[in-house]
Structure formats: C-alpha cells, structure tokens
Amino acid sequence: MRAFLVISGIVLQIAALHAQVRLDVGTSVGFTTANASFRQLPGFPSCCPSYDGGSGVGGQFSVGVDVPVLDALFLSARIALTDRSHTLTTTEFTDVVVGNSLVQGAIEHTIATPLTEVGIETSLGYRLGSLVVRLGGGYAMRSFGSLRSREELTAPSGAVFSDTRSSVRNARTGDLAESITSTFYGVSSLGFDIPLNRLRSWRLTPEVGMAFGFASMTSVADWTIVVP
Structure with a gap:
C-alpha cells in the first residue's frame, strides 16, 4: 500500500507545453496507524484483554508518470516500495x-x-496553478517478516511475573497465521509544485x-492499517 504523510519528489517535464507528460521519482516518510480488534493470534499466547491498535514509521520509494487528459486534468500511475x-501495543x-x-x-502487550x-496505483489528478490534487486507488503485494510478541510488567519497578520470575513472559517469534498477502487500497494526496529552473x-x-487498505492483515483477526 502506498501510504505516506510527506513526500519530496522531483518531477521532470519531457513533452511540449499544454501536453506535458511528467515523470517523477519520489521518497517519503509514512506514519502507519493500525486498527485491530483481537485478543491473541495463533502461535502467540497472550493474556492481553484486547489489541486495539498501534503505529509505526517507515520509508517509501516510488516512480511514476502523469499523462495529460485535459488542460488541468491528468492520469497518474505509480509503482512504490x-x-x-x-x-x-496495549x-x-x-x-x-x-x-x-x-x-x-x-x-x-506488544506485537x-x-x-x-x-x-501499483492509478489516480486522477487535477492541477490548479501550483497545487496538485490526486484521488485514486491501487493494488499492493505484502511481504511479512517474523512477528515478535511479548508481555512486559513495566510497573511497579522491579516487579516480576510469578511464573517466569522475570518482568517478561510469553515472548514469541514466528510467522503470521493465515496472512493476507495482497490488498486493494484507496489513496489521495495534495501537493505543491516548486519549479527548480526557469523552464519549469x-x-x-x-x-x-x-x-487505506481494504483487506485485513490476516483472515483470523480484524487488523487493518491506515496512514492519515
């Protein structure tokens, strides 16, 4: 899923005035918000009352092209990693x-x-002066690493679990059961063009x-991600 908060991209015009095909290369930092509703996952024992959400920060690299349809309207396609x-966290x-x-x-409790x-995404875009608006959707392939779960007694200081005699229990590493490895998603963005040379x-x-993705992370739990 292409999900980002801030993107700095370079856009290159390669065609004539009024019919500009634009290539772009971009990088971004995204702030992922997870929405969940489950107590535990297969293979990951937990005493958590409920996992409701979480967060993360990650980067993105993308390449794309904008093809004009009308004077201000254009179609956009991008590929992003x-x-x-x-x-x-609960x-x-x-x-x-x-x-x-x-x-x-x-x-x-953490996972x-x-x-x-x-x-791969496509969107319909509109340019109003230097402002650029995009609205569209795409399809993403997911690759999961090994999940890591644990429960830690963080307060009071020095407290330990009676069964492990330490502040940590149920520490597990493993694959996500019944993972959903692809999803359709929707995307929207607002940008501002800053010319870097006189010819723009x-x-x-x-x-x-x-x-925002439409599919859960796994078929055994309600677990989606959004980037506002």
Missing part, C-alpha cells in the same frame, strides 16, 4: 502483590510486525496524503 512495519492495568501490599501494576509492500522542466513537489 513501502515499509509498513508497525507495533500493536497497556493493561492490574493489581499486583508487592511484599504484603496490593498495588496497581501495568503490563505492556511487532515487519511489513513491506509493493504497490524540473520541479520539487512536496505532498501530504492518505492511504
């Missing part, structure tokens, strides 16, 4: 015994998810945008 790795507050006293403790996506043949185009 994106790091969508993120970590689901903090559970519970009573723990320290000495002979009952105090409030905190258990942090770290390495994820790389290769996406080279341009820098910072963009902000949003992307």
